[in-house]
Amino acid sequence: MKQARILLMLLVIALFITGYAFGQEVPKGVKVAGSPEVMPTQAEIIKAIPPSLKALGKGKTIRIMFQGGGDSAPPLELKELIEKETGLKLTIDVIPPENLHERQLAFLLSGAAEYDLLELYPTWIGEYAEADYIENLDALYGKYGKEIDVSDFIEGAQVGFDKYKGSWYAVPYDGDVNIFYYRKDLFADAKNKADFRAKYKYNLGAPNDWDQVRDMAEFFTGRQPGLYGFGTLALKTWWAVDYWANVYRNRLAADGIKFSNGLVNDNGEIELNKDAFIKANDFYMGLMKFSPPGILSWGYPETKEGIGNGVVAMTMQWATSVFRDPRQAKYWDQCVATVMPGFKRKDGSVKPVTSFAVGKALVVPTVSKNKDVAFLYAQFLASKTMQIYATNSGSGVDPNRTSVWKDQRVKDVWGPLVDPTMKALQIGIGDIKVPQASQLYESLLNELHQTWSGSQTSAQAYDRVMREWKKIMAD
Template identity: 25%
Template sequence: MNKAKRLCAITCLAVVATWLTPVQAQPSAAQTAVEAAKQYSGSTINVVWPAGVGALGQKIFAAPLFEQLTGVKVNIVEAPPTDVYIKVVAEHRAGTGGFDVVSLVPSWLTDLSIAGIIEPLDALVDKYGFAAELQGIEPAYRNNWMTHGGKIMAIPDDGDVLLLFYRKDLFNDPANKEAFKAKYGYELAVPTTWEQFSDIGWFFTNTYQPDLYGASVIHRSGLMQYFFQERFRNAGGRFFDLDSMDAQINDEIGVKVATQLQDEAEFMPPGSENWNPVEVLTAWLSGRVAMITWWPPPGRWSEGYGTDNEALKWVPESQIKGKVGYALSPGGNPELALGWSLAVSSNSRNKELAYLYIQWVNSEEISLQRVQLPYSLRDPFRASHFESAEYRSRWENADEYLDVLRQGAQIGMLDLSIRNTFQYEEALARAMQRLMAGEDPQEVMNEAAENWDKVTRRTGVDKQRAAYEEWAAKPNAYPQ
């Protein structure tokens, strides 16, 4: 028996053992889902999932375990993360019923709901008693990622948030602290503004280059637009003028943020304006940069947690164990960037079974196991995840890591989610690429705004205004 199968078998026995414990008065959501799914034993459901490392959490752990418990086969259909939306929409239009469970980025929720691509879940949540456990999801995710038009359309599956990781040893070095204060007139500490981030980045680059540079961020792979969304709103920006629905990303605030992003590349490693996420991660783990802004995984990989697993052999060995601090992104409110949720395809021929899998995989007990899998790329999103004594003991300062993640979840901002969100994101991503190529920030943002206005007009100004008003009214849309 190979390692993955042994892990699944052991986990299966452990899960069943907990269910047989007599102290539990009522069946858990996981138990309920498993018992109900047994009537479908021998059936197969198809789950579309972003390809890559993150899919291993399904292929190695969740899908085999569900099959052992219920007799239901879970077929994971992988697609590149950037293609999942296109694949889901294409399948719906073709009407093949090829997907039962849909993975979606929460910013797509409006589009997929309006188009009828995903199924309302309220009746099934009530039928299988999942409502109580849903209350354990952190409010920012529960109140913003689940519903459209007052109906439950998706269940959160991943608590993404942008964080700042920094080298505590460099920040605490007495010589660095003295030299920084002498030059900038204030104490060297974790930056709370982007101006401080720039000062600190330049300081470390000027002090240590070429062995170490001040920072690095992800400039490619279409991800930089999330950093713009975060910084633009923290600086006071609004995406649209509500009366005209004209894009505002090219106003004074938008151009200032774009200029900052472009200028910061100057103190980053040479060539890093073209780096993809793995290259940024490699520079960080090898000790070549003092700060990065990223999604949560580098926090655990920096300490070597799980990187001995065969699935993570591509992650470089950490040279910075015990030297890493965690903080919210400068600016105040971090972006709840990307993230993933699960929904039932309206074309599915196995809707109830598809829902039962979603309930099981995101129940209190199963989701807690999943977010601790080193290779799952699923981050905490429930109170029980952040408070877990087991998780908080995984490495020496795991408690600090989870506390910062939870703080980010509580005050984080949502990605823009309106009609045709994908088209707005693509236009902004193209603008960020031009920005990193050295083009004029004002011209870049002007063209991006023009492209946004074209999408708005194609969509219909009044329809888009209604969608934007609904989104902007959410407590996590803009800083409070």
């Protein structure tokens, strides 16, 4: 998740003391991240500790590597409490996001038993699993199943984040998923509705398919001074592929093409489809004609500001409660969302999919001497109570348990974003997980960016990607 996003989250937490940020006070009765009434009590947190962690943890020490920023905030904030309640000593190392992969590989290659738990991006799981750097956790999930309630995890999210080749290799931590945001006030405006109906011959409303998105993006561009129709994350960073894939994978689905992730599956098979690639990328570039200047440099902060402060009428982005926070967005009470649009199938139906964009998980190194304890501590962090704590504290760590989304405190903070996020977590598609994932993403991103900047056609990009991918997978 998003270094820039994490920094923004921490800023919000710090500014909660004053009750406002960016010049907007929190209206009376509005519940936001960090407010005491939406946080679990200490008694709830203690109760969430797995009994076996209390039994096995006493007198032991586990060392954990976390990414810097909001991800490490919950374990650091509760470190003393957990040590007191379990007798377990926690050593938590916080690594800058840009150095995380390098530091982990240095540790894993050394063979030293220095760490018992690692936070990682799921796209690294295949690399680590195939090298036997991390534990297959199937046995531990079976051993402690009664204490961790696996049935409460949203299944699709676990396949996307925590499983590789059908086995558990990780414990869920951050449930990132893309949803589609739009400005409710613009869509409800009587003149906008009448003018849209007159031009496009159907009613203005939450878009159900990408062709509707295209019409609405065209309609809203220039509708008000400085307003554009569509925003997206198109910065030259690997997770920009996930945003593009929201169009590409829905093209695959609508055309009836079977796929695992549509890119390279866990068995190393290339699934990139030429016809869908060309149609989807051409469509995506068409949408960007209705985006603000400089869209190819838009990352998380720009998309957040774009929808929250009135630059765009619609955008794709991670599901997050910050869009509903008056301290962070001018139009916080008008920012609503729907599940990712799809494309119409031959029978006229729309069955969309979306991206589990990035995410985070916790893995146990094979060299750890405290595997059970590390696993149980990770499961504590993945418990219902701790997922409520993480999301409602403003850490940016998002839930992936059904029960968390049904908790009133989470509903109070997330508001109308709860329903589309829950639905999105059930239809998400995970990232590439094979050992060559980073090379594959770099290759695809470079070729896509060249098409978006006008340097080559979609067909040329596809051919170049396929040549590069075949070479990468053969090496």
